[in-house]
Amino acid sequence: MLLQQLISGFATGGLYALAALGLVLTYKTSDVVNFAQGEMAMFSTFIAYTTMTSYGMSYWEAFILALLFASVLGFIVERFFIRPIQNAPVLSLLIVTLGLMMIVNGIAGWAFGFETHSFPAIVGGELKIFGAVISKSNLLTLVITVFIMGILFYMLKYTLAGIAIRATSENPTIARLMGIAVNHVYSITWVVSSILGAIAGMFIAPTTFLDVNMMSSVLLKAFTAAVLGGFTTFVGPVVGGLILGVLENIASGYISAQLSSTFAFALIVIMLWIKPTGLVGQKVGKKV
Template sequence: MEAFLQISFGGLVHGSIYALAAIGIVLIYKTTDVVNFAHGEMAMITAFVSYTFYGIMGLPFIVSFLLALVFAALFGMSIYRLFMKRVQNSEPLNQIVLTLGLFLAFHGLAGLIWGHTPIGYREAIPGDSFQFLGIYMKPNQLFTLGITLVLMLLLFYLFKNTKIGLAMRATQQDMETSSLMGIKVSQIFNWTWASGAVLGAVAGMLTAPVTYLHPSMMSEILMMGFAAAVLGGFISLPGAVFGGVVVGVYSNWISYYVSTELSVVFVFLLIVVVLYLKPTGLFGTKFVKKV
């Protein structure tokens, strides 16, 4: 039982990171209808920027963390302004190919600037493991769970109870009508890309101490984030959170009880089963845009 609780707790920590990545993906798709395959590489670059602030420039870690989040928001806005806005009304396939191109470009750019040798990244809250209720945990793991919970609750509140959230939901329903009603669609999309980039950046900086910094560090996180988003329904923010937790815990169970090499296989097998039984995902519904 102790081993089961321990691996479940580890899966919960990993799942919270997957959930952050999934929320960023779902938020952008839910508002703009764009599937952002460059999400992971944007997070990776932000993690490298954070390391540059504290590891090279010598700034305090918390200052570097916050500055990196500001960079992520500006980065997300720039991606929308320079690239995505120009294909906003084009075919979905064109948008997908563009994000794939950005994925490759950012991956190569990171390798040119910072190299491909893994670099150590410090934990946000260093400290030794301690035991609580039979589970060994580290302060940084609790920080990961805490900051994930805070960001999720903040995002849900903003999306459901603020004018910006209302504008995002209206834009999702009908972009042209929203524009005619006075909603500045480009501005909403701008803030959506900024928010998605910040969520991805947090996931990247929480991942870096485990995987080390290198251009491919977010590959598995992106894959599991997409898996979590699909499992939850892809247009549901609560579904993305639930999907992230399920993917994290389930993959840890498979790694421990079956095989580490088969964990990803079993995760996607689970998704196939879920989608066979409920094609819209666990929290998804059939969605028809109003015209």
């Protein structure tokens, strides 16, 4: 049972980590916590569902189309809603993302309805590993999530775009002086963040149900994962997401499914009380 809970926890935690990575990407480059990311992911998931049910596309065709839609949506949000007020106070930026969250949710309800839908899993069936019964979908989700995070970290460390993103996240002014097109970096990070959220949404929908409010709790847990691991590093959200997913599943299996989130968040509060910057975060000093 422990093995079963661990694998399910890592699969769920990996999805939290993907969404949290998107939050940290936009925060470190644009200084904006995008509270609309969950609704953007939900809308992209509905795009995939609609193309499969109404137009007969296969799962992977709908998956790719949803990612393309997510990338366009992320670009539009950054270019037309965030960039014009980029120098506004942080509170104003937060209000804009909260407003976008409500707008996207309302448009999704108008376009797709408020009914609950069943979203297909990647694959069906189960596997037995050392006596534990594990969903093939969970196992494949974990593999794909690890693969995506590996590509993302490779891009951040070894590609010119990744170096530009890291430089901009450290100091946008110096990055501009070094010839980096900071506005292009902002667009790239918002596009990547939107894509990561869409992937998380399409992998989470089969485990719950697809509706306009499906990502509300996921966004909260992604934010919690980022805070737990540390908002000042790209590794932090991955660590925080995996820990949160495992804690939730273990609490659900050994204590109570109703108290799984409560137990996990209680442990997180204790950990943050011990280390406020997060498990792998560092204190960031600013000259004033």
